[in-house]
Amino acid sequence: MIAEYNPFHNGHRYQLATAKRLTGADVSIAVMSGNWVQRGEPALLDKWQRTELALQNGLDLVVELPFSMAVQPAHLFASGAVNMLSLLGCDTLAFGAEHPDMDFSTLAANRPASQTAHFKQFDETYPTLFNDYLQQQTGIDLRASNDILGFTYVAANQQLQSPMTILPIQRLASDHRSDALGDSSIASGAAIRKALTEAQWPAVAQVVPQQTLTALRTQQTVTWDAFWPLLRYQLLAQSIEQLQRIYQMSEGIEYRLKQAALEANDFQDFLRRAKTKRFTYSRLQRLCVYVLLQVTTAVPNTLTRYCRILGFSQTGQQYLNRIKKTLPVPVVTKVTDDWINGPYFLDYQAGLLRQMITGRDQDRLQHPVILR
Amino acid sequence: MIAEYNPFHNGHRYQLATAKRLTGADVSIAVMSGNWVQRGEPALLDKWQRTELALQNGLDLVVELPFSMAVQPAHLFASGAVNMLSLLGCDTLAFGAEHPDMDFSTLAANRPASQTAHFKQFDETYPTLFNDYLQQQTGIDLRASNDILGFTYVAANQQLQSPMTILPIQRLASDHRSDALGDSSIASGAAIRKALTEAQWPAVAQVVPQQTLTALRTQQTVTWDAFWPLLRYQLLAQSIEQLQRIYQMSEGIEYRLKQAALEANDFQDFLRRAKTKRFTYSRLQRLCVYVLLQVTTAVPNTLTRYCRILGFSQTGQQYLNRIKKTLPVPVVTKVTDDWINGPYFLDYQAGLLRQMITGRDQDRLQHPVILR
Numbered sequence: 236m237i238a239e240y241n242p243f244h245n246g247h248r249y250q251l252a253t254a255k256r257l258t259g260a261d262v263s264i265a266v267m268s269g270n271w272v273q274r275g276e277p278a279l280l281d282k283w284q285r286t287e288l289a290l291q292n293g294l295d296l297v298v299e300l301p302f303s304m305a306v307q308p309a310h311l312f313a314s315g316a317v318n319m320l321s322l323l324g325c326d327t328l329a330f331g332a333e334h335p336d337m338d339f340s341t342l343a344a345n346r347p348a349s350q351t352a353h354f355k356q357f358d359e360t361y362p363t364l365f366n367d368y369l370q371q372q373t374g375i376d377l378r379a380s381n382d383i384l385g386f387t388y389v390a391a392n393q394q395l396q397s398p399m400t401i402l403p404i405q406r407l408a409s410d411h412r413s414d415a416l417g418d419s420s421i422a423s424g425a426a427i428r429k430a431l432t433e434a435q436w437p438a439v440a441q442v443v444p445q446q447t448l449t450a451l452r453t454q455q456t457v458t459w460d461a462f463w464p465l466l467r468y469q470l471l472a473q474s475i476e477q478l479q480r481i482y483q484m485s486e487g488i489e490y491r492l493k494q495a496a497l498e499a500n501d502f503q504d505f506l507r508r509a510k511t512k513r514f515t516y517s518r519l520q521r522l523c524v525y526v527l528l529q530v531t532t533a534v535p536n537t538l539t540r541y542c543r544i545l546g547f548s549q550t551g552q553q554y555l556n557r558i559k560k561t562l563p564v565p566v567v568t569k570v571t572d573d574w575i576n577g578p579y580f581l582d583y584q585a586g587l588l589r590q591m592i593t594g595r596d597q598d599r600l601q602h603p604v605i606l607r
Numbered sequence: 608m609i610a611e612y613n614p615f616h617n618g619h620r621y622q623l624a625t626a627k628r629l630t631g632a633d634v635s636i637a638v639m640s641g642n643w644v645q646r647g648e649p650a651l652l653d654k655w656q657r658t659e660l661a662l663q664n665g666l667d668l669v670v671e672l673p674f675s676m677a678v679q680p681a682h683l684f685a686s687g688a689v690n691m692l693s694l695l696g697c698d699t700l701a702f703g704a705e706h707p708d709m710d711f712s713t714l715a716a717n718r719p720a721s722q723t724a725h726f727k728q729f730d731e732t733y734p735t736l737f738n739d740y741l742q743q744q745t746g747i748d749l750r751a752s753n754d755i756l757g758f759t760y761v762a763a764n765q766q767l768q769s770p771m772t773i774l775p776i777q778r779l780a781s782d783h784r785s786d787a788l789g790d791s792s793i794a795s796g797a798a799i800r801k802a803l804t805e806a807q808w809p810a811v812a813q814v815v816p817q818q819t820l821t822a823l824r825t826q827q828t829v830t831w832d833a834f835w836p837l838l839r840y841q842l843l844a845q846s847i848e849q850l851q852r853i854y855q856m857s858e859g860i861e862y863r864l865k866q867a868a869l870e871a872n873d874f875q876d877f878l879r880r881a882k883t884k885r886f887t888y889s890r891l892q893r894l895c896v897y898v899l900l901q902v903t904t905a906v907p908n909t910l911t912r913y914c915r916i917l918g919f920s921q922t923g924q925q926y927l928n929r930i931k932k933t934l935p936v937p938v939v940t941k942v943t944d945d946w947i948n949g950p951y952f953l954d955y956q957a958g959l960l961r962q963m964i965t966g967r968d969q970d971r972l973q974h975p976v977i978l979r
Contacts, residue, residue: 464836464837464963465836465837465840467963468837468840468841468960468963469840469841469844471956471959471960471963472841472899472900472901472956472960473901474901474952477901497959527844528844529844529845529846529849580846584843584844587843587869588840588843588844591836591839591840591843
């Protein structure tokens with residue numbers, strides 16, 4: 236599975252149980268975003284806390300999706316995660332979808348060959364143009380957010396030498412982005428995050444496992460608000476030329492970001508001021524993460540260069556021991572200074588930034604979470 | 608006069624009154640540091656608040672010493688300030704000294720020709736080596752901090768085509784760095800700043816004018832503590848390569864700063880951890896300001912390119928009107944966007960950084976303080 240578990244909720248547990256039941260899998264593996272998620276936000280709980288919850292709820296092995304793939308547009312996120320799962324020897328790729336019977340393979344086969352060729356309209360975001368194109372080509376309306384994610388997974392899977400079997404699983408919550416908590420025991424991550432900002436504990440308790448509830452109640456959760464003073468400082472301290480060196484800074488957005496930082500009262504206000512038709516909120520937020528982390532154009536590398544193990548059950552450990560000698564990349568269970576200053580640099584920095592807020596070490600002192 | 612007024616105290620008032628009495632000056636002018644002072648610290652009160660206090664206590668004209676000269680080692684600070692005073696048509700340069708009868712001119716004439724030639728000893732700071740050298744050459748022991756400052760002023764003055772008359776004035780507080788508040792109505796700035804951190808209001812009230820006391824009691828004062836989270840973030844977010852581009856980053860100190868930022872609990876703890884025999888605390892603090900402001904090696908320019916007016920009395924205004932057409936550099940009373948993005952960039956950024964803490968605009972909306 237490909238996951239963010241932000242936070243781990245009943246829908247995730249249902250999805251995992253269903254996948255295990257349908258496949259009779261020997262081992263279940265999740266490739267999970269680290270401390271920053273795909274939409275350019277800090278995860279509420281850190282990668283170790285989320286790994287522990289995933290293991291407690293039935294996962295056998297949790298591997299970190301490197302920052303350079305996790306905090307990226309959906310197609311790069313998907314390609315990084317799918318490659319990692321394939322590398323780890325998975326034969327089946329399960330994912331939740333609003334319409335699991337949708338013809339994902341046909342859709343994927345009809346996606347535009349080049350990222351940019353078809354999108355010359357400058358007053359719409361890329362996702363809108365992309366979906367319009369697909370509907371024109373296939374007649375299928377790809378609008379539901381998990382269907383879209385599933386589509387990117389399938390498209391990436393088709394690029395593999397030996398594609399995995401795909402297993403779309405019906406989502407019980409209608410829309411990942413729906414932010415209403417209903418009467419059901421299942422709700423989307425977005426709805427749960429919204430309920431948390433409003434401290435609606437009874438509503439949250441209904442839709443997450445007990446362990447998640449305890450973690451959310453007892454651990455320090457992190458949102459963009461904590462990083463806003465640092466982001467504002469960085470946007471104001473750096474010159475336009477310095478900001479132009481940041482990964483994905485383009486179309487003059489650096490001027491808007493600087494101006495918005497000068498005028499805004501908080502992070503949400505800042506986003507509203509910086510928003511244009513050509514940038515989604517997710518793209519803006521990712522750009523802010525790159526600014527915070529000082530990711531320059533030279534840094535990102537979306538090649539799989541290592542496999543960072545976040546945690547395992549006994550089954551997961553046995554499986555890992557069996558395959559690790561045959562993996563073409565190093566399996567990392569403990570980071571060294573060489574790793575921190577080398578291939579793991581960006582992931583380390585991403586954790587260090589979180590550590591500045593919570594005081595909780597993210598890499599130097601951490602060992603994989605072991606479920607006994 | 609050359610000043611920082613951090614904060615304006617009775618010793619400053621005495622010095623000004625004495626200088627006026629001894630010279631019968633038509634107009635008194637201070638070149639003053641802006642929002643960051645020479646030792647690499649934020650001024651307790653901002654440049655407008657300090658200008659107002661200076662005018663209320665008898666100055667006629669206050670001009671900003673540009674950041675690129677103010678936050679520098681003493682000889683560059685002195686040279687920038689002396690040039691500015693000379694440019695403004697001053698005929699006398701007054702300054703406080705522990706030993707006003709000292710032979711400053713002989714000392715200045717015997718200073719080492721090159722900054723670095725004589726200082727190959729790597730376990731002492733530059734000031735220590737410099738003073739040892741001077742004593743060897745002249746037999747004069749130049750140890751008191753205001754004597755040293757006076758020496759740098761006189762040395763800079765000797766470089767002028769038409770040097771000003773120098774007027775050393777006996778300081779009543781024995782040492783600028785003495786941090787004890789005695790029974791006298793005069794104390795050093797360092798002693799006053801220390802008393803303020805301990806909220807010793809009765810002691811402070813004894814040694815500053817009433818207006819200073821009111822300002823310190825009612826306005827938000829700023830210390831390094833306010834900037835510590837931003838500095839720590841920047842030191843940790845930037846790579847060693849990025850830090851190496853910062854002005855004056857040398858001798859591998861960037862590694863120490865990064866390590867100290869990782870381990871330290873607060874700014875003072877950070878300084879202690881970063882300190883080496885080759886770096887004074889002032890030099891370390893200045894380096895931290897450069898990091899905060901992202902001053903890269905390309906930026907500083909110690910040539911006088913403008914004359915930013917912070918405030919004036921009626922006498923000062925008349926004098927300014929009389930001379931401004933003959934000045935070889937622009938007289939700036941209101942900054943424009945062109946100035947902010949051009950020659951005034953660093954000063955603007957220095958103020959913006961302060962504004963992030965206090966919310967008080969430092970340049971865009973400010974006009975000179977006018978004493979009526």
